[in-house]
Amino acid sequence: MGTSPYPWPYDGDLDPRRLALVVVGAQGWWAERTVDPVGALEAVERAAKVVRDAGGGVVVVHRDGAGPPVFDGEAGDVAVRCTGMSGFAGGPLDLRLRREGLDHLAIGGLGLETALYSTMGAANDRGYECLALADAAAPHDRAAGERALSSITMSGGIFGAVGTTSDLLELLLA
Amino acid sequence: MKQVKAEPYAWPYDGPVDPSKTALVCIDWQVDFCGPGGYVDTMGYDLKLTRAGLEPTATVLAAARAVGMTVVHTREGHLPDLSDCPPNKLWRSRRIGAGIGDSGPCGRILVKGEPGWEIVPEVAPVEGELVVDKPGKGAFYATNLDLLLRVAGVSHLIFTGITTDVCVHTTMREANDMGYECLLLEDCTGATDYGNYLSALHMVKMQGGVFGAVAPSGALLDALGSA
Numbered sequence: 001m002g003t004s005p006y007p008w009p010y011d012g013d014l015d016p017r018r019l020a021l022v023v024v025g026a027q028g029w030w031a032e033r034t035v036d037p038v039g040a041l042e043a044v045e046r047a048a049k050v051v052r053d054a055g056g057g058v059v060v061v062h063r064d065g066a067g068p069p070v071f072d073g074e075a076g077d078v079a080v081r082c083t084g085m086s087g088f089a090g091g092p093l094d095l096r097l098r099r100e101g102l103d104h105l106a107i108g109g110l111g112l113e114t115a116l117y118s119t120m121g122a123a124n125d126r127g128y129e130c131l132a133l134a135d136a137a138a139p140h141d142r143a144a145g146e147r148a149l150s151s152i153t154m155s156g157g158i159f160g161a162v163g164t165t166s167d168l169l170e171l172l173l174a
Numbered sequence: 175m176k177q178v179k180a181e182p183y184a185w186p187y188d189g190p191v192d193p194s195k196t197a198l199v200c201i202d203w204q205v206d207f208c209g210p211g212g213y214v215d216t217m218g219y220d221l222k223l224t225r226a227g228l229e230p231t232a233t234v235l236a237a238a239r240a241v242g243m244t245v246v247h248t249r250e251g252h253l254p255d256l257s258d259c260p261p262n263k264l265w266r267s268r269r270i271g272a273g274i275g276d277s278g279p280c281g282r283i284l285v286k287g288e289p290g291w292e293i294v295p296e297v298a299p300v301e302g303e304l305v306v307d308k309p310g311k312g313a314f315y316a317t318n319l320d321l322l323l324r325v326a327g328v329s330h331l332i333f334t335g336i337t338t339d340v341c342v343h344t345t346m347r348e349a350n351d352m353g354y355e356c357l358l359l360e361d362c363t364g365a366t367d368y369g370n371y372l373s374a375l376h377m378v379k380m381q382g383g384v385f386g387a388v389a390p391s392g393a394l395l396d397a398l399g400s401a
Contacts, residue, residue: 010262084351113377114384121344125310127260140380147373151339154366155217156270158340
C-alpha cells in the first residue's frame with residue numbers, strides 16, 4: 001500500500017486545513033459512460049466524510065450541461081461550476097481554492113481518463129500538490145484508466161501521485 | 175483541400191481543412207525531451223520513443239509552411255533562478271535524479287537559454303513562426319498562446335510533439351475546453367512508455383472524439399494535396 005511514486009504529499013506531514021477533496025465528473029453524462037460509478041461515488045462519500053471531520057474542504061465541480069448531479073456534497077462544502085472537461089475551465093475553481101487556502105488536492109469522481117486527468121493536469125501546472133484517488137475514480141474503460149494512472153506516475157510523478165481513499169484516511173488519522 | 179481521414183470522425187467537423195484558420199502546433203521538441211543528455215534521457219527513458227515522430231513531423235512542417243498555415247512551437251522551461259518552477263515540480267525532479275536547474279550534459283535541465291532547452295534542428299522554427307515558452311505542461315496556462323491564436327484568426331489546431339500523454343494531452347485538452355477543433359497526428363508524437371502512448375491516442379477518440387480526432391500524418395498530407 002501507500003501512494004505512488006512517492007509518499008504523498010511531497011512537503012511532509014499533511015495539514016488537513018490545506019487539503020481539498022475535489023470531486024469531478026459526478027453528473028449524469030459520466031455516470032452513463034463509466035465503469036462502476038456507484039462504487040467510485042461510495043469511495044468519494046467515505047473520503048468526503050473523513051476530510052470534513054479532519055477540517056479539510058470538499059469541493060464539488062459540476063460542468064454546465066453535463067446532466068444532473070449524482071454527488072451533491074453537503075452544506076459547508078464548496079460548489080463550483082465549470083464549462084470544460086477540466087474543472088478549471090471556465091469557472092472559479094482556482095479562485096475558490098486560493099481563497100479557502102486549499103493547495104493540496106485529493107481528486108476523485110467519474111471519468112478517470114477524462115474529467116480527473118484533465119483537472120489534475122491543470123491543477124499541477126498551477127502548483128497544486130495532487131493525489132489521484134484510484135478507487136474513488138470511475139474509468140470509461142478499465143485498461144485506459146490504468147494507463148491514465150500509469151501516466152501520472154511517470155517521470156517521478158509528472159502530475160503528482162496516485163493512491164486510494166485508504167491511503168488518504170491513513171494520512172489524516174496518522 | 176479536403177477533410178482529413180481521421181478517427182473517430184473526418185476532421186475537421188466543419189468541412190475541408192482551411193489553412194487560413196488552422197495552426198500546426200509543435201509541442202516541446204526540445205533536446206531535454208528527445209535529445210541525448212537531456213532531461214528525459216537523464217531519467218533513463220528510451221529516447222527512441224520520444225524521437226520516433228521527428229521525421230514525419232519535419233515532413234508535415236514543410237507541408238504546413240507550403241500552404242501558409244500558422245505554425246506554433248512550444249518550449250517548456252524555467253527562468254534561471256527557477257522562480258517560475260512550482261516547488262513540488264522541483265522536488266519530484268530531484269527525487270528521480272534529474273533535478274530542474276541541475277547541470278547536465280546539455281546545460282541546466284529545463285532552464286531557458288540552455289542547450290537542452292533548444293528545439294532540435296530537425297523541426298526547428300523558421301523566421302516568422304510563433305514560439306511560446308511555457309512553465310508547465312499545458313501550453314495555454316501562464317502563456318499568451320490563446321491570444322496569439324485569436325489574433326491570427328486560428329480556430330483549428332493540429333498537434334505534433336512530445337510527450338503524448340503529458341504535454342500534448344494537457345495542451346490538447348485545454349484547447350478543446352476552450353473550443354478549438356483539434357487533431358492529433360499519431361505518428362508525429364511519442365511518450366516515455368509505448369503503452370501509455372497508445373492509450374493516450376485512444377483517450378482522444380473515446381465517446382465520439384471527446385478531445386478531437388486522431389489521424390496519421392499521411393492523411394493530413396493527402397487532405398492538403400501535398401501527399
